Amino acid sequence: MSAAESFLIRFHRAHPGCTSQAYAQGRIDGGGSSYDVLADCVPDDLPEEARVLDLGCGDGHLLELLVRRGWRASQLLGVDLSAQELGLARDRAALHGARLMHGRAQELDLPDASVHAVLSHLAFMLMDQPERVLAQVTRVLAPGGVFATVVGGGPKVGDAFELFIDLLLPIVRRVGAPLPRLGDRRCRTEQGLNELLGPAAGFVGLPRIQDFAVDLGGPFEAVWLNLSTMYDLYELPADALEELRTAFAAATRGLGPEPDRVPCSMFVRCARAVRQD
Numbered sequence: 001m002s003a004a005e006s007f008l009i010r011f012h013r014a015h016p017g018c019t020s021q022a023y024a025q026g027r028i029d030g031g032g033s034s035y036d037v038l039a040d041c042v043p044d045d046l047p048e049e050a051r052v053l054d055l056g057c058g059d060g061h062l063l064e065l066l067v068r069r070g071w072r073a074s075q076l077l078g079v080d081l082s083a084q085e086l087g088l089a090r091d092r093a094a095l096h097g098a099r100l101m102h103g104r105a106q107e108l109d110l111p112d113a114s115v116h117a118v119l120s121h122l123a124f125m126l127m128d129q130p131e132r133v134l135a136q137v138t139r140v141l142a143p144g145g146v147f148a149t150v151v152g153g154g155p156k157v158g159d160a161f162e163l164f165i166d167l168l169l170p171i172v173r174r175v176g177a178p179l180p181r182l183g184d185r186r187c188r189t190e191q192g193l194n195e196l197l198g199p200a201a202g203f204v205g206l207p208r209i210q211d212f213a214v215d216l217g218g219p220f221e222a223v224w225l226n227l228s229t230m231y232d233l234y235e236l237p238a239d240a241l242e243e244l245r246t247a248f249a250a251a252t253r254g255l256g257p258e259p260d261r262v263p264c265s266m267f268v269r270c271a272r273a274v275r276q277d
Contacts, residue, residue, distance in 0.1 A: 002128050003180040005081060005104070011234050012058075012082035019122060020061035022226040026214040026266075034150050034214055034268050035062050035121055039069060041148035041272045042117045050116035053140065054078040055105045055133070055149075056123020060089030063098060073097035077115065079105060106132045113142045122268075125151040125187040130196055138202035143277040147197070151188050153267030156213060160264040163251045164227050167244055172232060175240045179231055188269070197273040207273040217256070217264045220249060227264070 012018075023034050032040075039062065042052060052071065054062050057078030067073055076098040080086050089100050101109060105120075105127055118137050127133050137147050155161035172178060186192025190209050197207040216226055224245060233241060256263040 004126070004128060004182050007180050007231075007234075008126065008182070009081055011231060013084050014234070015229050016082065016084040017059040017088050018229040019058050022216065022229070023122070023214065024061055026216045028212045028214055034212065034270075035065050037210075037212060037268075037270050038062060038119045038121055038148055038150050039065050041119065041146060041270070042066070043146060046116045049075070051075050051077060051114065052117045052119065053108075053110070053115045055118060055120040055137070056080055056126070057089060057100065058082070058085045058121075058123070060092050060095050060098075060100070062119060062121050063089065064092050064094045067094040077101070077110070079103050079108065106136060108136045108140055110140045112139055113145075115140050115145065116142050117146045117148070119147075120149040122150060122152055124149040124183075126183040127187075128183070130184045130187055131201070134196060134201050138275055141275040143275060145275045146272060147203070147275070148270065148272040149187075150268050150270050151193075153188065153211065153269050156265035156267065159217075160223055160248075160252050160255060160262045161216070161227065161266055163255075164248055167247045167251065168232060171236070171240050171244055175237060179235075182231065190269070193269070193271045197271055199276070202276050203273040204276055207271040209269060209271045211267055211269050213265050213267050215265055217262055219260060220252060220262050223252075223262045223264045224248065 026033055052066060057063055057080050060078060063076045063078055066076060073095050074097045078089060079101040083102055086100050086102055089095055106129055118141060155165055186196055193209055194206050197203050252262045
């Protein structure tokens, strides 16, 4: 197990459910969430007994969203490194009957061509050895099956997320709490996704890539709660965390037109690729 995977396990043991807490409520152009963007990538014309796999399923929010869209739990599978996240997923009544597996995306315990769609929400970008992950994805996907992933982008210029990053970085450098390298940078860029999800990896042509801005704004406490559970803050000392909170509160005061709402946005990128026949 790599240093990055060990870090992710420790973090999600301490903060299970934090990803869906932040992003399930975030809205794209007044519509759905980034989870909805992924759910929309599943084709409508799949066979009646088609199955969907969520890589890095976390607390099961995306899988439950699929159930609300008409999928049976028995058609759904999820895999995650975190036992604590999987525990929350198993507690969801809607997912009773789903197969939820504790393990790595690089070593999927599934038969060849056994699923028709593979989804991954803010997880593929964190995984070691993306080529090995994608070799497993194309192995378990049926011909013509879909792989879709939402990966994180940068902050919107001039809002709270950008201010937060600007305040955080010098504190991290000063206190010496750098993260291990999480994932492969190619998973976050259009050029890198085209390289990873192209014909050489077993997909048809180049992936369809779309960028979205997710509105994560709200009252200061809600915005702070979401941003303060970022990976970068996990190993910050308590005094450094309090310093960041104080500076962030001052920087966001009066930032937007609504006095009780802090404007906060994050760009995400969705890539959708189709497995070769």
